[in-house]
Amino acid sequence: MQEAVVIKNGLVIDPETMQIEKKDLFMKDGKFANSPHEKDVKQTEIDAAGCFVAPGFIDMHVHVFQDKTPLGINPDLVGIKQGVTTIVDAGSAGIEDFPIFKEKTAKSATEVLAFLNISKHGLCNGLSELDSMDKLVQLNDLQTCILKESTIVGLKARMSHSVVKNSGIKPLKHARKLADAVDLPIMVHIGNAPPPLVEILPLLKQGDIVTHAFHGKKGGILDEKGTLIPEAREALNAGVLFDVGHGTSSFSYEVMKLYKQQYDYPFTISTDIYLANYDNPVGSLMTTMSKLLALGFPLEELVAAVTSKPAQALSLKEQGTFQTGTRADVTIFSIKEGETSLTDSEGQQMIVDKLLTPCYTLREGKVVFKK
Numbered sequence: 001m002q003e004a005v006v007i008k009n010g011l012v013i014d015p016e017t018m019q020i021e022k023k024d025l026f027m028k029d030g031k032f033a034n035s036p037h038e039k040d041v042k043q044t045e046i047d048a049a050g051c052f053v054a055p056g057f058i059d060m061h062v063h064v065f066q067d068k069t070p071l072g073i074n075p076d077l078v079g080i081k082q083g084v085t086t087i088v089d090a091g092s093a094g095i096e097d098f099p100i101f102k103e104k105t106a107k108s109a110t111e112v113l114a115f116l117n118i119s120k121h122g123l124c125n126g127l128s129e130l131d132s133m134d135k136l137v138q139l140n141d142l143q144t145c146i147l148k149e150s151t152i153v154g155l156k157a158r159m160s161h162s163v164v165k166n167s168g169i170k171p172l173k174h175a176r177k178l179a180d181a182v183d184l185p186i187m188v189h190i191g192n193a194p195p196p197l198v199e200i201l202p203l204l205k206q207g208d209i210v211t212h213a214f215h216g217k218k219g220g221i222l223d224e225k226g227t228l229i230p231e232a233r234e235a236l237n238a239g240v241l242f243d244v245g246h247g248t249s250s251f252s253y254e255v256m257k258l259y260k261q262q263y264d265y266p267f268t269i270s271t272d273i274y275l276a277n278y279d280n281p282v283g284s285l286m287t288t289m290s291k292l293l294a295l296g297f298p299l300e301e302l303v304a305a306v307t308s309k310p311a312q313a314l315s316l317k318e319q320g321t322f323q324t325g326t327r328a329d330v331t332i333f334s335i336k337e338g339e340t341s342l343t344d345s346e347g348q349q350m351i352v353d354k355l356l357t358p359c360y361t362l363r364e365g366k367v368v369f370k371k
């Protein structure tokens with residue numbers, strides 16, 4: 001039996017054309033379709049009047065390894081219930097615990113993908129996972145693992161002092177060799193030096209991702225005059241992608257504002273959401289987008305930063321698009337008017353008058369969440 005769905009009356013945002021247009025969106029058998037259905041097909045109608053309709057949102061930095069890591073939060077709580085259809089766990093698991101991670105997240109209604117931590121135990125044995133080179137995964141083991149694990153979309157290397165201790169830049173050099181050999185991107189977490197950005201960024205290539213790019217700590221992407229350090233500019237010109245990765249301590253309004261005034265390189269938006277920052281300051285992917293909307297970024301650009309841009313970065317063919325025949329994951333949201341105060345990771349408050357709010361979430365053409 002064929003199942004057809006039409007989403008009517010919504011403002012459809014296509015992140016690939018950057019167009020916002022009032023039109024109906026058709027789906028059949030879990031895929032996007034380009035035309036109305038024949039009369040004999042059973043059709044479900046969703047009324048999206050007053051709402052925006054976008055391809056399913058992707059949050060490419062979350063932590064959802066429950067029980068095994070203290071950070072782990074329920075995947076659907078930060079996924080479909082917040083209008084996010086695909087989440088990517090950013091390095092909670094390494095190769096040793098990946099089978100358990102997969103088993104634990106398999107039943108989620110949210111699609112769960114992963115960056116594999118270059119440390120064998122990921123974040124399962126404390127948060128200094130790169131303080132000894134003995135902890136790093138070896139190429140043979142990595143190759144065997146990614147051959148059977150199709151949900152691994154990249155490698156995660158957390159390059160800040162509390163993680164690497166005396167290992168310095170060495171873990172990232174190892175990650176570079178691994179990534180080149182298996183042809184996957186590296187997501188690098190940046191924070192407090194050492195190692196400094198001037199050592200980290202030159203090791204990155206086109207397709208790699210810098211998360212926490214807009215943090216407000218010392219030694220970030222901007223110099224004391226507020227302009228990009230040369231290494232950051234070179235990385236961006238080489239095709240390295242900067243990602244928000246809000247987190248507890250990694251997103252600064254001030255840095256984002258200065259960056260926006262001067263540069264227009266594409267970037268992605270992710271939350272780095274986990275148990276301890278879910279209430280405050282992160283909230284959700286849509287809360288993070290609302291902060292950026294208040295900083296003056298156009299809505300369609302923000303939607304691209306959680307759909308087509310991360311899909312491209314992770315080589316995902318079925319996500320982040322409305323292309324006919326691709327998987328019909330859809331996020332329907334509204335913009336609630338009214339003043340609220342939202343905080344960044346530096347404790348700065350900003351009065352925001354528009355708040356993105358999830359209305360419906362669809363996975364493979366089926367409603368999995370309704371406000």
Ligand SMILES: [Zn+2]
Nearest residue numbers: 061063090272
């Ligand atoms: Zn993280």
